[in-house]
Amino acid sequence: MARTDERFRGAYNQLLDYCDDLSVGDQLPAELTLAAHLDVSRTVVRAALERLQSEGILNWDGRSKSLLREAKATDRLEVKFQQISPEELEHQFLNWILRFDVPPQTSLNVTELARKFGVPAYGLQEFLASLSRMGLVRRRAKGGWELVGFTRDYAVELSDFRMMMELNAISHLLALPDEHEIWSRLAELEVAHRKLAEEIDDRYHDFSVLDEQFHTAIGSVVKNRFVTEFQKVITLIFHYHYQWDKKDERERNLAAIGEHLDLIEALKTRSEDAAMKAARHHLTTSKQTLLSSLRIHALS
Secondary structure: OOOOOHHHHHHHHHHHHHHHOOOOOOEOOOHHHHHHHHOOOHHHHHHHHHHHHHOOOEEEEOOEEEEOOOOOHHHOOOOOOOOOOHHHHHHHHHHHHHOOOOOOOEEEOHHHHHHHHOOOHHHHHHHHHHHHHHOOEEEOOOOOEEEOOOOHHHHHHHHHHHHHHHHHHHHHHHOOOOOOHHHHHHHHHHHHHHHHHHOHHHHHHHHHHHHHHHHHHHHOOOOOHHHHHHHHHHHHHHHHHHHHOOOOHHHHHHHHHHHHHHHHHHHHOOOHHHHHHHHHHHHHHHHHHHHHHHHHHOOO
16 A cells, blocks of 8 residues: 555554554554554555654554554554544534433543544644543543533533623623614524424424524623633533433423523613623522532432
């Protein structure tokens, strides 16, 4: 197989990721084991091992394959991936976490996850590094990554942080002129909320999408890179929690619609006291609902 072949390049980079979890002097497993791990043929594995040896990363002598040095970013080969966007990767990964497909403290296999989400392994490494700032994953002491997961403590801290961010956004919103686009957007959302309330018996499961749109609209008035970064994970988590607990779903969603409408009405009157009171009430209720939803996963 030619060295310029994309399959070889992808396998070679995955083998570098595998070596990232090793220490200098450690042995790599047999070729068959590596072929199964990388999902390639033994021919591709041998070509990748030869490249590692020529680059001084590996000493390959018969069955002995010992790591000589840690890989650098410049050791990687360019691969043209038909990959998903960073935004889609974030959505899929958080979706994976929030559906509780894996428990907290699970070791994350970068090679397997890169294949799962259709991204290069180095791109997933960069994504995990950015996600670690949100506290959902962390680096292991001996290399690699570990899923911290969505716990009760995380839910409490996230809810409290959400309260601060959204109250700040409401202060910004109330200061905006009448011609600002947020007012027409709130008018549209008010109509959508009233329509959903009228059709609640058949459409109560649609509330999670409307909730996401509503809180995203309020947060959009604040132009702050740090708020933007955390707003994405906050929005997605509070979007999904409506799907975790189906008990009394219609009643809970109808009550939340009423709380949204109370906040919209307070915003329309430009009363900061009324708006803050309505927002605190709704966000407190939302926090309690989130914690209650976690009980079905034995996390609360």
